[in-house]
Amino acid sequence: MGRVQLPFLKNPPMLLQQLLSDQESRKSRNFQHNIRAYNMMFAFSSLGAKIDTSVLKGKGQAIYKTHGQSCHLIRSPLRMPGKPPKFAQLYIYDTKNEIQNKIGALRKNVLDSHMVSKLKEMLDEHNTENLNLQLIANKKRMEEPIICPQFSEVVVVIVGDASQPINRDIILKEQNGRLQRINELHPSYLGLQYPLMFPYGEDEHSNDIKHRDTGDSHQRKRNRLIIKEFLCFRLHCGKHIILSLSFVGSQRYIDKLYFDGMAICNTVGFPDLFLTFTRNPNWSKIQRSIAALTLNAHDRPYIVTRVFKLKLQQLMPDLKEKQNLGNVLAYIYTIEFQKRGLSHAHILLFLDPASKYLSPTDIDRIISAEIPDSIEQQQLYDSISRCYNVNKHIMHGPCGHANRKSPCMKDEKCSRCFPKKWQPETVVDQEGYPVYRRRNDANNIFQEGKDLTYLQFISKFTYIAKYRCWRPCKGGNTIGRLNWVPPSTGELCYLRMMLVVVKGLTTYEQIRTVNGQLYSSFREAYEQRDIFNLIINNVNRQAGGMFFLYGYGGTGKTFMWKTLAYALCLIGDIVLTVASSGIALLLLPNGRTAYLKFVIPMPTLENSTCNIHQGTEQAELLKATKLVICDEAPMAHNVPFGGKVIVLGGYFRQILPFIPRGSRSNIVHAAINASYLWDYCTVLKLTKNMCLQSNLTITNAQEIKWFLQWLIDVGDGKLGKGDDGLYDKEIPSELLITNFSDPIEAIVNEEFLKFRAILASTNEVVDQINYYILNIILGEEKEYFSCDSIDMTDAAASESYEAITLEFPHSLKTSDIPNHKIRLKTDTLIMFIHNLDQAEGLCNGTRLIVYRMANHVIEVQIISGKNIGSLVYIPRMSLSPSQPPWPFKMIRRQFPFIVSYAMTINKSQGQSLQSVGLYLPKPVLSHGQLYMAFLRVQSKSGLKILIHDKEGKPLNMTTNVVFKEVLQNL
Numbered sequence: 001m002g003r004v005q006l007p008f009l010k011n012p013p014m015l016l017q018q019l020l021s022d023q024e025s026r027k028s029r030n031f032q033h034n035i036r037a038y039n040m041m042f043a044f045s046s047l048g049a050k051i052d053t054s055v056l057k058g059k060g061q062a063i064y065k066t067h068g069q070s071c072h073l074i075r076s077p078l079r080m081p082g083k084p085p086k087f088a089q090l091y092i093y094d095t096k097n098e099i100q101n102k103i104g105a106l107r108k109n110v111l112d113s114h115m116v117s118k119l120k121e122m123l124d125e126h127n128t129e130n131l132n133l134q135l136i137a138n139k140k141r142m143e144e145p146i147i148c149p150q151f152s153e154v155v156v157v158i159v160g161d162a163s164q165p166i167n168r169d170i171i172l173k174e175q176n177g178r179l180q181r182i183n184e185l186h187p188s189y190l191g192l193q194y195p196l197m198f199p200y201g202e203d204e205h206s207n208d209i210k211h212r213d214t215g216d217s218h219q220r221k222r223n224r225l226i227i228k229e230f231l232c233f234r235l236h237c238g239k240h241i242i243l244s245l246s247f248v249g250s251q252r253y254i255d256k257l258y259f260d261g262m263a264i265c266n267t268v269g270f271p272d273l274f275l276t277f278t279r280n281p282n283w284s285k286i287q288r289s290i291a292a293l294t295l296n297a298h299d300r301p302y303i304v305t306r307v308f309k310l311k312l313q314q315l316m317p318d319l320k321e322k323q324n325l326g327n328v329l330a331y332i333y334t335i336e337f338q339k340r341g342l343s344h345a346h347i348l349l350f351l352d353p354a355s356k357y358l359s360p361t362d363i364d365r366i367i368s369a370e371i372p373d374s375i376e377q378q379q380l381y382d383s384i385s386r387c388y389n390v391n392k393h394i395m396h397g398p399c400g401h402a403n404r405k406s407p408c409m410k411d412e413k414c415s416r417c418f419p420k421k422w423q424p425e426t427v428v429d430q431e432g433y434p435v436y437r438r439r440n441d442a443n444n445i446f447q448e449g450k451d452l453t454y455l456q457f458i459s460k461f462t463y464i465a466k467y468r469c470w471r472p473c474k475g476g477n478t479i480g481r482l483n484w485v486p487p488s489t490g491e492l493c494y495l496r497m498m499l500v501v502v503k504g505l506t507t508y509e510q511i512r513t514v515n516g517q518l519y520s521s522f523r524e525a526y527e528q529r530d531i532f533n534l535i536i537n538n539v540n541r542q543a544g545g546m547f548f549l550y551g552y553g554g555t556g557k558t559f560m561w562k563t564l565a566y567a568l569c570l571i572g573d574i575v576l577t578v579a580s581s582g583i584a585l586l587l588l589p590n591g592r593t594a595y596l597k598f599v600i601p602m603p604t605l606e607n608s609t610c611n612i613h614q615g616t617e618q619a620e621l622l623k624a625t626k627l628v629i630c631d632e633a634p635m636a637h638n639v640p641f642g643g644k645v646i647v648l649g650g651y652f653r654q655i656l657p658f659i660p661r662g663s664r665s666n667i668v669h670a671a672i673n674a675s676y677l678w679d680y681c682t683v684l685k686l687t688k689n690m691c692l693q694s695n696l697t698i699t700n701a702q703e704i705k706w707f708l709q710w711l712i713d714v715g716d717g718k719l720g721k722g723d724d725g726l727y728d729k730e731i732p733s734e735l736l737i738t739n740f741s742d743p744i745e746a747i748v749n750e751e752f753l754k755f756r757a758i759l760a761s762t763n764e765v766v767d768q769i770n771y772y773i774l775n776i777i778l779g780e781e782k783e784y785f786s787c788d789s790i791d792m793t794d795a796a797a798s799e800s801y802e803a804i805t806l807e808f809p810h811s812l813k814t815s816d817i818p819n820h821k822i823r824l825k826t827d828t829l830i831m832f833i834h835n836l837d838q839a840e841g842l843c844n845g846t847r848l849i850v851y852r853m854a855n856h857v858i859e860v861q862i863i864s865g866k867n868i869g870s871l872v873y874i875p876r877m878s879l880s881p882s883q884p885p886w887p888f889k890m891i892r893r894q895f896p897f898i899v900s901y902a903m904t905i906n907k908s909q910g911q912s913l914q915s916v917g918l919y920l921p922k923p924v925l926s927h928g929q930l931y932m933a934f935l936r937v938q939s940k941s942g943l944k945i946l947i948h949d950k951e952g953k954p955l956n957m958t959t960n961v962v963f964k965e966v967l968q969n970l
Contacts (some may be wrong), residue, residue, distance in 0.1 A: 004212060004225060004229050004230075004232070004233045005212040006209075006233055006234070010200055010202070012126075012199055013122050013126060013199055014664045015118060015119070015122050016122065016196065016199060019031040019032070019115075023293060023295065023927075027112055027114075027115055030110075030112055030115065031112075031115060033197070034110055034111060036109070037111060038111065038115075038116070038196065039194060039195065039196045039197075041111070041116065041383065042119065042120075042123060042195040042196065043194070044196060049066040049067070049232050050067040051064050051065075051066060052064060052065040052066070052067060053065075055244060059235070076630070079312070082229070087958075096478070097216070102780055107401075119196075119837050122199065123195060123199060124285070125198050126201070127197050127200070127928060131538070139269070149481065154462045161847060168692060182272075182574060186673070188614060192803055193903045196774050202896075204230070204234075205225070205227055205230040206225075207224060207225075208224070209224065209225040209230075210223055210224055211223050211224070211226065212226060213342060214507075219903045229919075234591040236253055237406060257334075259805060261332045262805050262808055263656075264330045264332060264350065264804075265808075265809055265811065266805075267330075268329050268330050269350065269352045271332070271348040271349060271350050272349060272350060272351040272356055272357065273325060273347075273348070273349040273351065274348060274356070275346070275347040275348075275349065276344055276346055276347075277311075277312060277315060277344060277347060278342050278343075278344040278345075279304055279305075279308035279311070279342050279343050279344065280298035280299075280305070280342075281304065281342070282298075283307055284309070285307050286303060286304055286307050286764065287562070288419050289303045290303065296840065304343070305337075305343060308343055312345055312942040316331075319347075319349065320333065323354075323355075325349065325351075325366060326349075326352065326355025326357075327351060327352035327354065327355045328350065328351060328352075329350045329351065330350040331347060331348060331349050331350065332347070332348040333345050333346060333347040333348065357922075358831070358950065359435075359949075359950060360425060360426035360427055360428065360434070360922070360923070361426075362950070363426050363428075363434050363436070364426050364437060364964045367434070367436060368436075368437075369420075369436035369438050370437065370438060370439065371384075372384065384615070396408075396416060396418050397414075397418055397419070398416070399414045399418060400413075400414055400419065401470070417571070420438055421438075421664055422438055422439065422440040423435055423436065423437050423438045423439070424437065424439055424440075425437055425959075427923075427925070427959070427961070428922070428923075428925055429925055429926065432762075435664075437636055440506070446461075446470075446472065447482065448460075449461065449470075449504075450503070451502040451503055451504065452503060452504070453499065453500060453501065453503050454482070454499040454502075454505060455480060455481070455482055455499065455502070456480075457470075457480075458480035459478050459479060459480035460472060460478070461473065462478070477821075482496055482499060482694050482895045483496075484499070499853065517699050522701060530719075531560065531684045531686070532560065532563060532564065532567075533550065534547075534682075535547060535564060535627070535645065535647055536564070536567065536568075536686070536902075538645050539568065539573070539626050539627050539645050543645075544645055545645050545646070545682065545685075546645075546648070546677065546681045546682070547645075547646070547647045547648065547681065547682045547684055547688065548673075548681050548682070548683050548684065549647060549648065549684050549685075550645075550649075550683055550684065550685045550686070550887050551649075551685060551686030557586070557631070557649045557686060558631075560649075561577060561588055561589075561629050561631065562588075562589055562648065562684070564627065564629065564647070565577055565588075565589050565590075565627075565629065566589070568626060568627055573626040573627070574624050574625045574626055574627075575623070575625070575626065575627045575628075575629065576590045576597060576621075576622075576627070576628045576633075576726060577592070577594075577629045578591065578592050578593065578597045578598070578628070578629070578630050578631075579589060579591055579592075579593065579630065579631040588629070588631060591631075591838065592838060593835055593838070593843075596835070598610045598612070624960070626645065627645050627647065628645070628646050628647065629647050630646070630647070630648045630649065631649045640771050648672070648681070652660070656668070656670070656671050656926070656927050656928065656966065664963060667926070667927070668963055668965055668966055669964055698813075706938040707939070711931065711934055711935060713962060714930060714931045714934060728957050728958075728959060728960075730956055730957050731945050731947065731956050731957070731958065733745055733956065734958055735940075735943055735944060735945055736944075736945055736946070736947070736954070737917075737945065737946040737954075756913060756914055756915040756916065756917070756937075757900070757901075757902070757903055757911075757913050757916060757917075758901060758902035758903075758916075758917040758918075758919055759812055759902070759903060759904070759905050759916055759917070759918050759919070759933050759936065760902055760903075760904060760905070760918075760919045760920070760921075761904065761905055761920060761922055761924045761929060762922060762925070763813070763815060763904060763906065763927055765902075765919065765921060765922065766902045766903060766904055769901060769902035769919065770898075770899040770900070770902055771823075774828070774899065777825055777827075777828070779825040779826050779827070780825065781823055781825050782823075782824050782825070782853050783821060783823055783824075784821070784822045784824065784894070784895060785810075785820060785821055786810070786818070786819075786820045786821075786892045786893055786894035787892075787893040788809035788810055788820065788887070788890060788891070788892050788893075789809075789811075789890070789891050790804065790809070790888055790891070791880065791888070791889040791890070791891055804888070809890055810891075812886065812890060814881050814884070814885060815833075815880060815906075816833070816879070816880075816883075816902075817879045817880070817881055817882035817890075817892050817894070817896055818833065818879070818892070818894045818896065818897065819893070819894075819898070820892070822894065822895060822897075822898075822899070823899070824850055824853060824858070824899070825850070826850055826851070826852070826853070827849055827850060828849070828850040828899060829847065829848075829849055829899070829900050829901050830847070830849070830860065830897040830898065830899055830900050831845065831846065831847050831848070831897055831898055831899075831900035831903060831907065832845065832846040832847075832896060832897050833845075833896055833897060833898055834842065834846060834877065834879060834896035836877075836896065840867060840870065840872060841862050841864075841865040841866060841870065842862075842865035842872065845864075845907065845911065846862060846864055846865055846899065847862075847863050847864040847900060848860040848861060848862055848863060849861045849863055849912075851871060856875065856876065857873050857874065857875050858871055858895060859871060859872070859874075860873075860874055860897075864911070874895055874896070874897065876893050876894060876895055877893070877894070877895070878891050878892070878893045879891070879892050879893075879894065879896060882891070904921070905924070905929045905930075906929070907931045908932070908933070908936050909932055911936060913936050913937060913942070914931065914937070914942055915937065915942040915943075915944070916936045916937050916942060916943055916944070917944050917945075917946065918933050918943070918944070918945045918946070919946050920945065920946070920947045920958050921947075921948060923958055923959035924958070924959060924960070924961055925961070926961055927961050927962060927963040928961075928962070928964065929961065930958070930959075930960045930961070931960075931962075
């Protein structure tokens with residue numbers, strides 16, 4: 001027994017007992033559902049705090065934020081002019097209409113007036129009036145008669161103005177005649193705030209209540225009951241104890257499960273499948289249990305939870321023993337009970353390598369982001385409809401322009417990126433996340449609409465604005481017409497002419513497609529001499545300007561950069577040559593990275609500015625500069641440049657800017673031609689491939705011409721079948737490697753190792769090839785391990801630091817930093833991944849060969865760029881990813897290079913190789929990757945391609961990703 005002992009509360013009145021226990025009566029259910037509103041109707045006091053309602057946005061539960069100290073307030077008994085009575089004012093204002101006034105004080109009239117009357121009678125009966133009022137002031141003769149009020153009761157007599165800052169003086173007369181003065185903190189005020197919890201109006205806490213005698217000989221400084229102890233006893237808060245590891249749900253129990261999960265990740269690898277299993281209130285077992293009680297599922301949470309537990313226990317054996325989703329090596333799951341949503345389980349599955357879902361075809365076998373067809377897939381559609389209301393539970397929204405107050409809306413955009421873009425086929429993005437298939441099936445209800453022209457369609461269908469859909473005309477004859485467009489409008493006139501002829505239109509591309517050929521209305525070309533003269537004239541006239549030199553690989557962009565730079569430097573002008581990638585700057589005279597030269601912050605945001613101060617040497621250099629040349633501009637984000645003559649260069653058929661977990665629209669809008677400055681940019685085009693032309697002879701003229709046109713068609717997405725950026729590309733047989741038993745052994749041939757490279761689409765495949773090659777190369781092997789730490793200056797890292805095990809950072813991999821373990825042998829081919837010294841040729845993308853190895857330094861020889869043959873020493877460096885994919889910033893101290901017998905297609909951008917072996921066990925992931933891989937070679941004979949399916953069978957078809965909207969405004 002504890003030190004606090006209080007008498008038990010009285011049983012509530014009969015009416016209150018019936019309302020709380022009866023589950024069948026309509027009035028009882030109304031009372032239970034709105035019990036808080038009923039209590040506040042009879043309360044004398046209200047919550048007092050500084051309220052911030054700025055967080056109340058969108059639909060959903062009403063929320064607000066409080067500041068400062070919370071308290072209970074009792075308003076003045078007088079009603080403020082122009083405002084309705086509230087709380088205690090309702091007891092003394094117009095007592096004849098007291099019931100209507102109480103109900104009218106609520107915003108929503110959902111309460112039963114008869115129930116309010118019964119509750120009032122109950123409180124009046126059990127809070128009997130036992131007051132004697134005595135006027136202490138001197139009696140005076142009244143000169144005028146007093147007008148009596150028209151009400152049946154007079155409850156309060158107020159002297160003076162209610163706005164005066166005076167304290168309430170409350171005096172109670174005891175049975176023995178003595179007077180007692182109380183203040184606002186008197187325990188009787190609990191009954192004022194919660195009249196339905198204390199229907200008898202009894203006193204509760206008192207400063208005179210002493211602790212219970214527990215027989216403890218220890219003398220305590222305080223032996224009286226405080227308000228905190230009183231509330232703990234009434235609310236049964238208990239005492240604070242440290243829960244042991246075996247107690248389910250305790251902090252130590254949760255920590256143990258977390259570290260167990262991290263141990264599984266370190267051993268098995270990262271999870272392959274993330275499943276969410278949600279309880280469904282429409283399950284038959286739940287509905288049968290509550291049907292007899294006429295209740296909802298949320299009224300019996302224990303029934304719902306038990307059924308959910310049974311269903312989860314049935315699901316796990318299906319995943320583990322029956323292997324419905326593949327051979328499961330390990331699993332982790334957690335169950336969440338949320339107030340705002342349904343209880344659910346998050347399940348992580350670690351699959352055997354043979355069971356992994358690597359290709360889009362594998363993903364489509366288990367995941368569908370489309371609603372089944374109600375006719376062709378009737379059984380599946382009915383199965384979903386039995387458990388869910390399709391439009392209510394499965395569909396997201398409406399949000400966006402249709403509903404700007406939706407809870408998912410942030411900064412005028414849906415935080416869940418809805419509506420999703422139509423996706424004809426499932427693809428895996430650069431980060432390895434799938435973009436599920438969402439085919440544009442349009443409206444398949446009225447099939448006859450597919451055989452109508454635009455003019456015929458509006459004659460037979462009418463638009464229902466209320467439902468935002470087209471429906472057939474029900475009666476009468478409707479005559480439709482297209483607005484007249486004069487021939488002088490050009491493209492608009494031609495558009496109207498096509499709308500009259502073409503049937504079943506769904507896209508603008510269909511209008512411009514005739515006999516399977518997509519036509520374009522714009523075409524421009526400039527040759528090198530015209531481009532050179534145009535830029536030089538602008539520099540000489542100091543006219544400024546912004547130009548974009550557009551040309552695919554081999555058309556002479558690098559030659560143009562050198563010609564412009566040397567021509568202006570000969571006459572004493574200053575030219576700055578920069579590039580967005582490390583390997584590209586090696587091809588420019590005195591090239592530097594744009595981030596270093598212009599002090600561009602990392603990461604670059606929309607409001608970022610270059611940190612160049614006025615009066616510094618760098619600022620004076622920029623003032624004196626006559627021309628700025630920037631190569632590989634399509635890889636740069638749409639951040640603006642400043643003054644002078646700016647010449648950008650690149651090719652939009654190559655890889656676009658990298659957006660972590662970005663959608664197609666995010667990537668397209670991040671390209672430099674989506675910048676507002678693009679409207680002021682003059683596009684200059686190079687069309688003749690100078691690299692191929694240098695090898696041109698009479699015997700191979702036709703072959704070179706075919707290869708050139710084939711590269712252009714690959715970049716434009718013209719070859720192959722498909723739509724919306726995804727095209728199935730057939731590879732010519734002379735470029736394929738088809739005779740093999742082991743695909744990696746076939747692509748790894750000694751003739752491809754020296755001054756050549758093997759390209760792949762993902763880091764995972766690249767690591768497999770490099771590991772295989774290191775194993776077959778003779779020589780002594782040495783392993784180098786990194787030292788990993790967490791940057792504690794990062795606020796996010798400091799919060800999650802204690803939950804990170806020491807070995808967990810070693811398993812993290814990203815393209816910005818080397819792996820935790822590097823295996824090297826003498827003469828191993830490696831690639832530098834950090835911009836260390838551009839003058840010495842040590843920048844991101846430089847290829848080197850290991851010459852000698854020591855414990856803390858490695859001697860290497862440069863084999864690419866302008867410093868070929870130079871020997872340099874590479875130490876360990878502390879590296880950190882610029883945009884880490886984790887909720888903390890990690891610092892890894894390791895040698896800044898990776899083994900590079902094979903490299904990703906992205907890493908190869910800017911390099912020209914004699915021979916390339918392209919290995920594609922998985923399709924390319926993003927725009928321009930396939931084209932850029934083909935473009936690394938200088939001739940058709942230097943390209944070999946190996947494609948196979950999941951079972952290792954050779955293929956001659958792969959996916960080509962082309963975002964044609966990027967090419968529209970060139």
